[in-house]
Amino acid sequence: LRPKRPKNFPPGPAPLPILGNILHLSLRNPLKDLERLKKSYGNVYSLFFGPNPVVFIHGVKAMKEAMVTRATDFAGRPQDLFINDLAKRKGVVMIDHGPNWREHRRFALMTMRNFGMGKRSMEDRIHDEIEYTMKTLEKSIGKTLSPQMMFHHASSNIINQVLYGTRFEYDDTFMTETIRCFTEIAKITNGPWAMLYDTFPFIRKLPLPFRKGFENVEYVSVKRNNKTRVPGEPQDLVECYLDEMDKRPDDPLFSDEQLNRFAADLHFAGTDTTSNTLLTGFLYLMNYPHIQERCQQEIDKVLEGKDRACFDDRHNMPYMQAVIHEVQRVSNTVPLSVFHCTTKDTQLAGYSIPKGTTIIQNLTSVHNEEGQWKYPHEFNPENFLNDQGEFVKPDAFMPFSAGPRMCLGEGLARMELFLIMVTLLRKFDFIWPEDAGKPDFTPVYGITLSPRPYRMKVQLRSSA
Numbered sequence: 157l158r159p160k161r162p163k164n165f166p167p168g169p170a171p172l173p174i175l176g177n178i179l180h181l182s183l184r185n186p187l188k189d190l191e192r193l194k195k196s197y198g199n200v201y202s203l204f205f206g207p208n209p210v211v212f213i214h215g216v217k218a219m220k221e222a223m224v225t226r227a228t229d230f231a232g233r234p235q236d237l238f239i240n241d242l243a244k245r246k247g248v249v250m251i252d253h254g255p256n257w258r259e260h261r262r263f264a265l266m267t268m269r270n271f272g273m274g275k276r277s278m279e280d281r282i283h284d285e286i287e288y289t290m291k292t293l294e295k296s297i298g299k300t301l302s303p304q305m306m307f308h309h310a311s312s313n314i315i316n317q318v319l320y321g322t323r324f325e326y327d328d329t330f331m332t333e334t335i336r337c338f339t340e341i342a343k344i345t346n347g348p349w350a351m352l353y354d355t356f357p358f359i360r361k362l363p364l365p366f367r368k369g370f371e372n373v374e375y376v377s378v379k380r381n382n383k384t385r386v387p388g389e390p391q392d393l394v395e396c397y398l399d400e401m402d403k404r405p406d407d408p409l410f411s412d413e414q415l416n417r418f419a420a421d422l423h424f425a426g427t428d429t430t431s432n433t434l435l436t437g438f439l440y441l442m443n444y445p446h447i448q449e450r451c452q453q454e455i456d457k458v459l460e461g462k463d464r465a466c467f468d469d470r471h472n473m474p475y476m477q478a479v480i481h482e483v484q485r486v487s488n489t490v491p492l493s494v495f496h497c498t499t500k501d502t503q504l505a506g507y508s509i510p511k512g513t514t515i516i517q518n519l520t521s522v523h524n525e526e527g528q529w530k531y532p533h534e535f536n537p538e539n540f541l542n543d544q545g546e547f548v549k550p551d552a553f554m555p556f557s558a559g560p561r562m563c564l565g566e567g568l569a570r571m572e573l574f575l576i577m578v579t580l581l582r583k584f585d586f587i588w589p590e591d592a593g594k595p596d597f598t599p600v601y602g603i604t605l606s607p608r609p610y611r612m613k614v615q616l617r618s619s620a
């Protein structure tokens with residue numbers, strides 16, 4: 157009953173019978189335990205979740221070897237987890253390496269890149285939503301507000317614009333219910349019940365709290381407006397998908413059910429990630445007012461005489477770029493990435509790893525790795541600036557991971573972060589409230605890391 161490591165497998169602590177090493181990790185927040193294990197076993201080590209071996213990767217060298225050099229070998233996803241059952245092995249995020257994943261990834265990237273979605277560009281869609289964020293802030297001028305829901309709704313609505321060509325009012329039932337379902341699913345997936353589900357298959361049919369996840373996932377399906385659809389003239393990503401289905405009537409890969417899961421995946425993957433990064437960004441900018449001010453000076457100079465920012469303006473804003481990247485580095489929004497799986501017997505750092513082994517990337521370890529950053533343990537945009545003040549991106553910057561499975565929403569996310577931060581900083585000053593006490597920068601652990609809830613004070617800038 158005591159699991160054994162295969163020959164030349166990455167080392168790790170001795171597992172217990174049945175339980176494996178689950179007692180070596182705090183399920184509430186394993187990040188400190190992983191750091192401790194790395195100190196004992198090196199950058200590539202293994203643990204057992206029940207009888208199943210899992211390999212952990214730390215540090216940029218091993219990460220690049222796995223995800224970039226041996227790319228396809230590490231591009232699978234585990235298929236026997238709670239999250240796979242939840243998604244019915246459809247969608248894009250959790251499906252295994254193979255034709256279904258490849259086709260859907262290609263479709264999503266092409267559609268979002270070429271905007272085969274009517275006349276409105278991605279930038280227009282983002283700016284439309286920023287208008288609503290600005291209105292929310294304007295109502296709070298001189299007062300404090302809690303920005304959590306505001307940023308959550310903004311990122312959710314930007315994805316809604318991409319998927320359905322429409323936004324939803326903050327109190328719309330679809331919006332509130334989707335957010336409730338996603339939050340609950342994320343909590344269960346990340347909690348002890350999903351871990352027990354994954355480790356002990358015999359409990360899967362029992363009426364235990366993980367069943368709630370299955371009820372929620374039924375709710376989150378496509379909000380389709382068939383009435384306005386003109387085949388061949390798609391206005392959004394869902395309509396592009398329906399056109400694709402028309403083009404391949406006999407292809408089982410493109411189906412209604414697959415569309416439901418695919419849209420839910422994009423919505424889920426693109427909401428908390430972007431909004432938690434924004435929340436972390438504004439938390440730091442309020443507490444480093446000299447950095448906020450320097451951003452504003454650069455923005456004022458570059459946007460002088462212009463109505464609004466466009467994504468290309470980033471090339472003239474090295475400091476703003478450095479700040480956004482530094483925000484992403486310290487936010488470390490998806491600390492353990494999405495679990496991977498080996499697609500064949502392979503090697504890593506001299507160890508042998510059999511096909512079908514679960515792989516967990518510790519992106520945290522890369523984002524504060526000593527030797528990779530000028531200031532690994534502080535918030536400092538200089539991490540992304542060279543001696544001439546030009547923007548540079550070190551190799552160890554991987555908030556979107558790397559290799560064939562890296563985030564497919566990177567382009568959209570970067571555009572959102574830039575346009576939202578620049579537009580808001582141009583118009584408002586964000587101030588840490590006098591009565592808020594000392595800021596706590598320690599994030600709350602989850603699939604995504606989020607800052608502890610805080611309030612922000614907003615003032616109209618004198619130059620706005």
Ligand code: HEM
Binds near residue numbers: 261427560568
């Ligand atoms: C700041 C925002 C974001 C961060 C930090 C982030 C980060 C990540 C990370 C770390 C992964 C896992 C990559 C891997 O397994 O190696 C991922 C995957 C993914 N992300 Fe993002 N993401 C962000 C925004 C978005 C957005 C806006 C979308 C929606 C369009 C999106 C869609 C996806 C999808 C579909 C995958 C799965 C890709 C695949 O399995 O092939 N993400 N993201």
